[in-house]
Amino acid sequence: MNRIVHFEIHAGDPERAVRFYRDVFGWEIEEWSPPGAEMKDEDRYWMVMTGPETEPGINGGLVFPQGPAPAEGQPMNAYVCTIGVTDLDRSVDAVLKAGGSIAFPRMAVPGVGWLVYCKDTEGNTFGVIQMDEKAQ
Secondary structure, eight states: OOOOOOEEEEOSSHHHHHHHHHHHHOOEEEEEOOTTOOOOGGGOEEEEEOSOTTSSOOOEEEEOOSSOOOOTTOOOOSOOOEEEESOHHHHHHHHHHTTOEEEEEEEEETTTEEEEEEEOTTSOEEEEEEEOTTOO
């Protein structure tokens, strides 16, 4: 099988997006550039470390979008990444405090856990899930 090994978050205001993901999930995010490369502003890239390499999960990047932002209310037309958390309510509160919003409210994923879809400060949708096999 082929596995997802990297993700990218599109951000019109990368510094704001970096603050959001650091504040909400504690991710380590550092700007990256190839050695000796002259980078135009729109080519800047940030590496996103979501956790230790010894734990399950993937890391990714943060980039400037290469086109217009999706219109409000537009149906999903990309992959949505879901982040596993230990306390869903605390994580959703952190999303709201950091300037994000709720895209779809808390729902049970029977036998798996509780899921909320959120939007970051750039309008990107992502899931937040707390595993709980008793969810109905």
